[in-house]
Amino acid sequence: MPRISVIMPVYNNAIYLQEAVNSILLQTLSDLELIIIDDGSTDGSAGIIHEIKDTRVKKIFHAENMGIVTSLNQGLDLAQGEYIARIDSDDIAALNRLEVQAYFMDQNPSIDICGTGYTTNYLGPVKLNPMYHEEIKVWLLFNCCILHPSVMMRSRSIDRLGIRYDHNYPHAEDYELWNRLSSSAQLANIPHNLMYYRPHAGQISNTQRAIQDITARRIRERQLSQLGIQLSDEEYAIMTRLAEFRVNSEDFEDYRTATGFANWLLDQNRQFHVFDQDILAMALSRCISRVPY
Structure with a gap:
């Protein structure tokens, strides 16, 4: 049994795949x-995969495109490792990434899932996400603060928690999964740059942004329903401005509206005790003041 299984779904990324x-x-x-699942690529990716000679590589080929959720769940079913890691076929892992993450997981047996810091430019700057579970749980209300291709999970946690990606949340399946698990699993981010997350025009966040935004709204609203909150379109627009750090501090009305919304969330959380109150207050303050983590 390998120490680590790495799941790499592939769809039309021949230009970046070998790296x-x-x-x-x-x-x-x-x-x-390394479990490589080619999801019906038509750009030569399958040919590159066929040519890989390393015996540690498992190759799965779909005759037609079935979607990333199917590929990811298939990878989870096939994985044999103590730990299961993710990477996308257009990103690059630091060469000590798996060693550092496995050591972290060994030293922190209560952690089920961990992500890492990353950069979108070879020269930086480094993006560090919130480190601790309660911070992550709060910030997930606003953003996907666990980088999906940097994730490592415990195999036994996947079995214990029944972790699977959900087809009902297109183009935000990872954001949905982290939010769903935030009440039952322990999440963490390692404060080290272990990934080059490659930005390019073909990314889902660029090609499917409208669908992704609709899905993100459903996820956020599901989380807020735990506070007894159902958002109107106008209220969700305020939530979005907070999440995107777009509150205009020079516009008194915009600032007042955002502050009132934040106080409403805090009042509801004080009643329902879903999130750490101090961390939620800190996150809302940073959103209003446009100071990202």
Whole structure:
């Protein structure tokens, strides 16, 4: 049984694929399997995968495109490792990424899932997400603060929690999963840059932004329903401005409206005790003041 299983779904990423594969096969922790699932690519990606000779690579080929959720769940079913990691076929892992994450998970047995810091430029700056579970749980109301392709999970946690991606949340399946698990799993982010997250025009966040925004609204509203809150369109627009750090501090009415909305959330949380009150207050204050984590 390999120490780590790495799941890499692929769809039409031939231009970046080999570099992503190399960044896993050349890891300092070599006791791994790489599960590559080609989801009906038409750009030559399948040919590149066929040519990989490393015996640690499992190759799955779909005759037609079935969607990333199907590929991810198939990868979870096939994975044999003690830990299960993710990477996308257009990103690059630091060569010690798996070693650092596995050590962190070994030293923190209560953690079920951890992500890492990352950069979108070879020269930086480094993006560090909230580190601790209660911080992550709060910030997930506003943003997906766990980078999906940087994630490592415990195999036994996947079985215990029944972790699977949900087809009902298109193009935000990871955001839905972290929010769903935030009440039953322990989440963490390692404050080290272990990933190059490649921005490009073909990313889902660019090509499917409208659908992604609709799905994100459903996820946020589901979380807020735990506070007894149902948002109108106008109220959700305020929530979005907070999440995107777009409150205009020079516009008194906009600032007052955002502050009133924040106080409403805090009052409801004081009643229902879903989130850590101090961390929620801090996050809302940072959103209003346009000071990202």
